[in-house]
Amino acid sequence: xxxxxxxxxxxxxxxxxxxxxxxxxxxxxxxxxxxxxxxxxxxxxxxxxxxxxxxxxxxxxxxxxxxxxxxxxxxxxxxxxxxxxxxxxxxxxxxxxxxxxxxxxxxxxxxxxxxxxxxxxxxxxxxxxxxxxxxxxxxxxxxxxxxxxxxxxxxxxxxxxxxxxxxxxxxxxxxxxxxxxxxxxxxxxxxxxxxxxxxxxxxxxxxxxxxxxxxxxxxxxxxxxxxxxxxxxxxxxxxxxxx
Amino acid sequence: xxxxxxxxxxxxxxxxxxxxxxxxxxxxxxxxxxxxxxxxxxxxxxxxxxxxxxxxxxxxxxxxxxxxxxxxxxxxxxxxxxxxxxxxxxxxxxxxxxxxxxxxxxxxxxx
Numbered sequence: 001x002x003x004x005x006x007x008x009x010x011x012x013x014x015x016x017x018x019x020x021x022x023x024x025x026x027x028x029x030x031x032x033x034x035x036x037x038x039x040x041x042x043x044x045x046x047x048x049x050x051x052x053x054x055x056x057x058x059x060x061x062x063x064x065x066x067x068x069x070x071x072x073x074x075x076x077x078x079x080x081x082x083x084x085x086x087x088x089x090x091x092x093x094x095x096x097x098x099x100x101x102x103x104x105x106x107x108x109x110x111x112x113x114x115x116x117x118x119x120x121x122x123x124x125x126x127x128x129x130x131x132x133x134x135x136x137x138x139x140x141x142x143x144x145x146x147x148x149x150x151x152x153x154x155x156x157x158x159x160x161x162x163x164x165x166x167x168x169x170x171x172x173x174x175x176x177x178x179x180x181x182x183x184x185x186x187x188x189x190x191x192x193x194x195x196x197x198x199x200x201x202x203x204x205x206x207x208x209x210x211x212x213x214x215x216x217x218x219x220x221x222x223x224x225x226x227x228x229x230x231x232x233x234x235x236x237x238x239x240x241x242x243x
Numbered sequence: 244x245x246x247x248x249x250x251x252x253x254x255x256x257x258x259x260x261x262x263x264x265x266x267x268x269x270x271x272x273x274x275x276x277x278x279x280x281x282x283x284x285x286x287x288x289x290x291x292x293x294x295x296x297x298x299x300x301x302x303x304x305x306x307x308x309x310x311x312x313x314x315x316x317x318x319x320x321x322x323x324x325x326x327x328x329x330x331x332x333x334x335x336x337x338x339x340x341x342x343x344x345x346x347x348x349x350x351x352x353x354x
Contacts, residue, residue: 054299
């Protein structure tokens with residue numbers, strides 16, 4: 001299709017979609033008092049001792065949806081890792097010269113590395129109590145690991161971050177989610193049903209399986225993001241064509 | 244101004260699509276797809292918003308905003324991020340095999 005024909009199709013489509021959007025939202029309420037889903041999900045979350053209601057929706061009330069989301073995550077990590085693998089005529093070569101890092105950057109990186117890892121672990125493990133959870137904490141943990149690259153060197157990052165282990169952890173964590181679901185199915189007859197004692201509202205080990213599903217997702221997201229970034233970094237820094 | 248958030252959501256969707264059509268670089272295309280998808284975050288969060296309500300964490304005073312749409316947005320962000328990563332990996336492969344990332348130069352089939 002020529003460029004001008006493409007533009008005609010786009011403007012026709014965009015005009016139609018734009019008109020439909022405006023017509024659709026003209027009568028939508030905004031900021032009002034009526035929220036039927038909230039009225040149902042908030043008491044359900046409090047009744048199961050998870051103060052963070054978004055976590056309760058994700059890992060208890062609609063945990064099956066999170067399993068689907070987790071599967072998309074796993075699928076795209078596997079797909080991206082397969083696409084980023086060095087091909088037949090490519091080899092991994094590490095450059096001798098790795099450039100220069102400012103002393104201030106080094107200092108800040110090494111100081112922040114443990115802090116970031118602890119914050120990430122905290123966000124994951126308190127996902128059912130405070131804003132946050134497995135997905136957010138997982139991304140913090142995975143990016144924290146890469147402070148090694150920012151402050152140190154690519155060699156150091158490669159040595160201290162064995163990609164194979166992260167690939168294994170990704171699979172194990174995604175599997176743990178399904179196993180917890182199957183335990184619920186065996187014990188109560190419903191997939192991903194809560195089987196553990198709910199505990200006291202506000203305790204670390206409360207809200208039953210939410211805590212464990214949260215940690216499983218945290219591990220899966222951490223290892224998924226690490227594997228993805230490892231693939232992209234290798235493409236940019238070390239994979240070279242060999243003739 | 245009750246219409247504004249919904250119009251922003253529609254605008255983000257359309258401007259993302261506009262960018263995809265206008266794109267001369269596949270990386271740019273991928274970013275435009277992500278922009279178009281971010282319209283759905285704005286739409287979902289606007290649907291759950293209530294004036295004067297706080298975050299859906301127990302212990303916050305007063306009413307809370309709808310937690311279900313926030314959970315949906317979270318799902319949306321995760322899916323968007325991973326799909327963006329997959330698309331970028333595809334772009335790297337295309338750049339290696341075809342030697343170009345201009346979508347206009349990629350429309351012929353090669354054996």
